[in-house]
Amino acid sequence: MTHDVKEIFAGDAPPAPAALAAKVRTLAPSMTRSMQRVAEAVAGDPAGCAALTVTGLAELTGTSEATVVRTARLLGYPGYRDLRLALAGLAAQQQSGRAPAVTADIAVDDPLPDVVAKLAYDEQQTLADTAAALDTVQLGAAVTALAAARRVDVYGVGASGLVAQDLTQKLLRIGIVSHAHSDPHLAVTNAVQLRAKDVAIAITHSGSTGDVIEPLRVAFEHGATTVAITGRPDGPVAQYADHVLTTSTARESELRPAAMSSRTSQLLVVDCLFVGVAQRTYETAAPALSASYEALAHRHSPRGGGAAR
Amino acid sequence: MTHDVKEIFAGDAPPAPAALAAKVRTLAPSMTRSMQRVAEAVAGDPAGCAALTVTGLAELTGTSEATVVRTARLLGYPGYRDLRLALAGLAAQQQSGRAPAVTADIAVDDPLPDVVAKLAYDEQQTLADTAAALDTVQLGAAVTALAAARRVDVYGVGASGLVAQDLTQKLLRIGIVSHAHSDPHLAVTNAVQLRAKDVAIAITHSGSTGDVIEPLRVAFEHGATTVAITGRPDGPVAQYADHVLTTSTARESELRPAAMSSRTSQLLVVDCLFVGVAQRTYETAAPALSASYEALAHRHSPRGGGAAR
DNA sequence: CCCGCGTACGAAAATATCTTTCACCCGTGA
DNA sequence: TCACGGGTGAAAGATATTTTCGTACGCGGG
Numbered sequence: 001m002t003h004d005v006k007e008i009f010a011g012d013a014p015p016a017p018a019a020l021a022a023k024v025r026t027l028a029p030s031m032t033r034s035m036q037r038v039a040e041a042v043a044g045d046p047a048g049c050a051a052l053t054v055t056g057l058a059e060l061t062g063t064s065e066a067t068v069v070r071t072a073r074l075l076g077y078p079g080y081r082d083l084r085l086a087l088a089g090l091a092a093q094q095q096s097g098r099a100p101a102v103t104a105d106i107a108v109d110d111p112l113p114d115v116v117a118k119l120a121y122d123e124q125q126t127l128a129d130t131a132a133a134l135d136t137v138q139l140g141a142a143v144t145a146l147a148a149a150r151r152v153d154v155y156g157v158g159a160s161g162l163v164a165q166d167l168t169q170k171l172l173r174i175g176i177v178s179h180a181h182s183d184p185h186l187a188v189t190n191a192v193q194l195r196a197k198d199v200a201i202a203i204t205h206s207g208s209t210g211d212v213i214e215p216l217r218v219a220f221e222h223g224a225t226t227v228a229i230t231g232r233p234d235g236p237v238a239q240y241a242d243h244v245l246t247t248s249t250a251r252e253s254e255l256r257p258a259a260m261s262s263r264t265s266q267l268l269v270v271d272c273l274f275v276g277v278a279q280r281t282y283e284t285a286a287p288a289l290s291a292s293y294e295a296l297a298h299r300h301s302p303r304g305g306g307a308a309r
Numbered sequence: 310m311t312h313d314v315k316e317i318f319a320g321d322a323p324p325a326p327a328a329l330a331a332k333v334r335t336l337a338p339s340m341t342r343s344m345q346r347v348a349e350a351v352a353g354d355p356a357g358c359a360a361l362t363v364t365g366l367a368e369l370t371g372t373s374e375a376t377v378v379r380t381a382r383l384l385g386y387p388g389y390r391d392l393r394l395a396l397a398g399l400a401a402q403q404q405s406g407r408a409p410a411v412t413a414d415i416a417v418d419d420p421l422p423d424v425v426a427k428l429a430y431d432e433q434q435t436l437a438d439t440a441a442a443l444d445t446v447q448l449g450a451a452v453t454a455l456a457a458a459r460r461v462d463v464y465g466v467g468a469s470g471l472v473a474q475d476l477t478q479k480l481l482r483i484g485i486v487s488h489a490h491s492d493p494h495l496a497v498t499n500a501v502q503l504r505a506k507d508v509a510i511a512i513t514h515s516g517s518t519g520d521v522i523e524p525l526r527v528a529f530e531h532g533a534t535t536v537a538i539t540g541r542p543d544g545p546v547a548q549y550a551d552h553v554l555t556t557s558t559a560r561e562s563e564l565r566p567a568a569m570s571s572r573t574s575q576l577l578v579v580d581c582l583f584v585g586v587a588q589r590t591y592e593t594a595a596p597a598l599s600a601s602y603e604a605l606a607h608r609h610s611p612r613g614g615g616a617a618r
Numbered sequence: 619c620c621c622g623c624g625t626a627c628g629a630a631a632a633t634a635t636c637t638t639t640c641a642c643c644c645g646t647g648a
Numbered sequence: 649t650c651a652c653g654g655g656t657g658a659a660a661g662a663t664a665t666t667t668t669c670g671t672a673c674g675c676g677g678g
Contacts, residue, residue: 032626050394054665064628069666080665081635085359088394089401106584108591112445112452115588116581120440123577124433131429136421143421159478162471166572169468260580263475267576268432271569272425275415279424282417341655363636373657378637389636390664 020046020090023075031074034063038071042083047091054080123264129248130265134272142199142243143276145225146171149199152178153219155187155212156203159259163229163266164203170274174285187215194224201227205247205262207235216240229269231262245269329355329399331438331557332384338558339543340383343372347380351392356400363389431559432573438557439574443581451508451552452585454534455480458508461487462528464496464521465512468568472538472575473512479583483594496524503533510536514556514571516544525549538578540571554578 024043028036038061042049049057054065057080061068072083106118146152152171156164161182168180181187194200200219204212207230220226220240228241231249238244247265278285333352337345347370351358358366366389367374381392415427455461461480465473470491477489490496503509509528513521516539529535529549537550540558547553556578559570587594 034627053663055663058628065665066628066667067626070627085394085397088397092398092401095398108588110588112449112581112585115584116440116443116445116448119580119584120436120577123580124436127429127433127436131425134425136425139425140421159475162475162478166468166471169471170568259479263576267572268429271428271432272421275424275428276421279417279419343656362634364634367657374636375638375657376655379656 020075020086027074031071034061034067035071035074037061038063038068039075042071042075042087046087046094050084050087050091122261126248126261126264127268130268133246133248134269135244135246138243138245139269139272139276142201142227142245142273143280145199145227145243146176146273146277147280148197149176149225150197151194152176152199152201153187153190153194153215154178154180154201154203155182155215156180157182157184157209157211159263160203160205160209160212160266163263163270164201166267167201167203167270167273170270171277173289174274174278174281175288176277176281181215184211184214187211188218191215191218191224192222194219194222196223196225198224199227200224201229202237202241203229203266204235204237205231205249205259205266207232207237209237213237213240229266231265245273328438328441329384329395331442334438334558335442335540335542335555336383338541340380343370343376344380344383346370347372347377348384351380351396355396355403359393359396359400431570435557435559435570435573436577438559439577442555442557443578444553444555447552447554448578448581448585451510451536451554451582452589454508454536454552455485455582455586456589457506458485458534459506460503461485461508461510462496462499462503462524463487463489463510463512464491464524465489466491466493466518466520468572469512469514469518469521469575472572472579473510475576476510476512476579476582479579480586482598483583483587483590484597485586485590490524493520493523496520497527500524500527500533501531503528503531505532505534507533508536509533510538511546511550512538512575513544513546514540514558514568514575516541516546518546522546522549538575540574554582 021043024039028039031039038057041057041061049060052060054068058065058068069080072080075083077083077086106115110118152168154164154168156162161180164180164182168178171178179190181190191200198219200216202212202216207228213236216226216228216237217240220242225243226241227243227245228237229245229247230237231247232238233244233246247262247269249262249265278289330352333348337348340348347366350366350370358369361369363374363377367377370377378389381389384392386392386395415424419427461477463473463477465471470489473489473491477487480487488499490499500509507528509525511521511525516537522545525535525537525546526549529551534552535550536552536554537546538554538556539546540556541547542553542555556571556574558574587598
């Protein structure tokens with residue numbers, strides 16, 4: 001019922017977001033003993049206090065609810081509710097501010113939450129690096145070749161083999177005939193078939209994986225357009241590649257094998273290729289995409305997954 | 310190595326701090342219309358919503374207070390009050406933290422450099438969301454099971470099949486007997502063999518891929534420890550999973566199929582599993598890792614530029 | 619030493635806010 | 649068409665917050 005004319009918030013207009021600790025110190029002298037206890041608790045453990053109700057905080061500080069509210073007012077908030085909100089914000093800030101410490105390597109005794117944070121951070125870094133270093137001219141050339149290809153062969157072994165398969169799956173989805181090879185012999189056998197309008201893609205982090213270079217060489221010599229996705233643009237694989245797409249190399253550690261970040265990087269490049277090609281061939285790609293989506297729908301249980309409650 | 314006593318709040322995870330936006334997207338499909346409106350408002354303007362009471366938010370979204378509370382519950386909070394607190398925290402983080410996320414969709418006529426930037430950004434976002442939303446308790450449980458497993462079977466079809474293979478490859482590298490199945494029949498056939506000390510992992514974004522659920526169910530019924538890696542923690546697959554690891558769901562567009570971000574998310578989870586297991590079994594994992602590294606070295610041509618460094 | 623004044627403080631009433639219950643309504647499938 | 653089940657909101661019920669108001673304590677003066 002207090003819809004009266006509220007006094008203008010004289011001195012301090014907005015409630016303090018992060019400047020809370022400072023405000024507590026500033027106003028401490030003008031506080032009574034009980035209020036100081038409350039303010040102290042609040043400044044000392046924002047997160048903890050944010051979880052408490054007025055009553056809880058009153059008990060914790062050995063004071064009354066009224067005093068808590070009075071303190072909140074003194075700190076510049078309309079009431080305890082708002083102080084609490086600010087407190088939660090402050091806690092969140094402190095929390096996130098502590099994050100940057102994850103730059104370190106992953107250690108054997110790191111707790112799981114740290115592992116998650118570090119891995120995520122590292123992979124984010126890898127993505128940023130890759131995007132920054134990716135030569136869009138080369139990428140464009142590769143896209144052009146793919147968009148016009150009669151047939152696409154992708155070579156990759158080990159971890160890169162999975163990336164090769166990923167690319168293949170995607171290209172097939174938009175109607176581009178492509179095949180992934182992880183068997184070097186078969187790869188070479190197939191490479192012989194390639195012609196001028198075809199494209200061969202080799203994926204190798206080290207840039208010197210013989211099993212992958214060999215088929216690329218064959219394709220190259222048979223006149224196909226060749227692309228290399230590698231972390232070593234100066235490696236042997238580049239020799240037979242018309243276009244080289246460079247993936248980034250992150251530092252690796254014992255617990256974090258190189259394959260991990262190279263895979264992330266390779267996948268980004270592959271995604272870029274895919275989207276680029278999809279753009280170029282939009283007329284045919286769009287229907288193909290929705291068609292493949294439709295086809296899959298019935299492989300999932302009736303209710304689209306909402307089910308089971 | 311004594312990851313001992315941790316106050317475990319049975320079952321569901323504690324409230325999420327910054328993982329809120331991700332959680333909204335993850336749970337959105339299982340929400341009713343009204344709830345989605347609320348969730349949308351909350352995700353769209355955390356700061357604004359934090360300033361509102363239940364009644365206010367209900368009016369804003371054109372729903373009732375009951376619905377708002379229900380939504381808060383669904384998002385994992387005990388009630389609206391706690392959601393509001395988290396909201397305040399989120400707002401504070403965004404405020405102080407990075408610039409607002411301007412995630413424009415990828416358009417057909419975007420120039421290639423933009424495509425690269427957007428894709429990289431989206432994937433980074435996906436990683437951050439996944440890491441924030443990942444339940445480390447569940448992860449820990451899964452890791453424990455894996456570390457002690459006699460044998461591990463991983464099920465995944467389509468794009469998830471590649472993730473399954475990735476996990477398998479990694480586990481094999483540290484001496485854990487694992488196998489990836491993308492053939493539903495063979496998967497079931499093998500699932501029958503599983504016993505108490507074995508682990509079965511199902512990877513499915515939709516959470517309702519029958520071909521993957523079936524083998525998991527069989528494994529579950531045969532007493533194996535079962536893990537689900539899915540974007541729909543409430544989907545059918547969770548029914549047969551001892552531990553559910555949630556992957557994030559990014560908004561998808563025509564040119565950027567869901568498979569793309571779900572794969573990124575799944576891979577992060579898989580990496581976390583791997584590193585977690587490697588930590589636990591360090592004694593045997595470390596030698597195994599360097600052994601596999603050594604074995605590979607000679608597959609790269611000698612002068613390739615230092616080869617597989 | 620006692621008295622009066624002013625302020626600090628808390629108990630409890632008053633109010634706002636959150637939560638739960640329950641009945642309605644709408645779409646769905648028989 | 650009807651019965652059914654789940655989604656939804658109105659209002660009752662429970663908590664939390666704010667306000668009111670009375671008591672007690674400290675301090676200076678009589």
